[in-house]
Amino acid sequence: MLIRILHWSVFLLFIGVILSGYRQADSGWSGVGFFDRDMVHIVHETSGILIVILITCWALIRASKIMQFRLLTVYQKLLVIYHCVLAGLGLLIGMLGWMASSAGGYGQKLFGVLPMPNIFPKLGADWAVLLNSTHADLMTWFFIIAGVHIVSALFHLLVLRDGVFYSIWFSGKER
Ligand code: HEM
Numbered sequence: 104m105l106i107r108i109l110h111w112s113v114f115l116l117f118i119g120v121i122l123s124g125y126r127q128a129d130s131g132w133s134g135v136g137f138f139d140r141d142m143v144h145i146v147h148e149t150s151g152i153l154i155v156i157l158i159t160c161w162a163l164i165r166a167s168k169i170m171q172f173r174l175l176t177v178y179q180k181l182l183v184i185y186h187c188v189l190a191g192l193g194l195l196i197g198m199l200g201w202m203a204s205s206a207g208g209y210g211q212k213l214f215g216v217l218p219m220p221n222i223f224p225k226l227g228a229d230w231a232v233l234l235n236s237t238h239a240d241l242m243t244w245f246f247i248i249a250g251v252h253i254v255s256a257l258f259h260l261l262v263l264r265d266g267v268f269y270s271i272w273f274s275g276k277e278r
């Protein structure tokens with residue numbers, strides 16, 4: 104059950120972090136309204152940091168089953184590797200954003216109030232720009248890998264109807 108809660112929390116946080124990420128990077132936006140620039144920044148920073156924390160917990164829970172890996176079939180092994188690449192890329196993108204704000208010395212807060220530690224030395228604005236552009240560039244890969252994941256999950260749900268989708272949903276049998 105914990106894995107399912109983690110999976111869908113991370114999914115919802117990704118929606119928040121992606122929408123707020125592109126919104127705050129949109130130079131044509133006036134930045135005013137209920138979700139003004141400050142609010143959008145808080146949503147982005149908070150959901151990004153929570154994604155980093157939750158994916159790390161998820162990996163630690165799954166790592167306890169590493170001994171079972173060699174018992175899996177080749178197909179199951181490839182599937183585990185694919186899921187690791189997907190979650191690992193999400194984690195990397197989040198860490199790069201966090202590293203960029205640490206490098207620039209801008210600081211980062213959860214919910215706009217709770218200061219979070221720096222995870223990278225304060226090396227200046229040039230480093231912040233470099234880390235941040237890598238942060239943004241990796242999104243293309245994330246969309247491709249997550250897109251394949253989502254399409255195949257829906258294929259299992261709507262066409263194959265084999266219970267794979269429900270293994271991560273709240274009603275089915277856990278795998
Ligand atoms: C997995 C988590 C994250 C995802 C998927 C994500 C995604 C994005 C996206 C899509 C953009 C817009 C890119 C563009 O310029 O086209 C962006 C920008 C940015 N992100 Fe993230 N982000 C994440 C976590 C973080 C974290 C944890 C921080 C800081 C603590 C952060 C700080 C920033 C900053 C400063 C920008 C630039 C905004 C601007 O240009 O005004 N991100 N992010």
Ligand code: HEM
Pocket residue numbers: 106110113114117165182186187189190193249252253256257267268269270271278
């Ligand atoms: C509409 C969105 C999504 C759907 C329908 C979906 C569906 C699924 C399904 C059906 C499984 C079980 C597959 C199996 O056990 O073979 C699964 C597992 C997984 N999904 Fe997603 N997913 C979605 C979004 C995401 C996102 C955004 C991530 C990014 C981190 C993600 C990461 C994972 C991982 C790492 C697993 C393996 C879970 C484990 O066993 O620990 N998913 N997903």
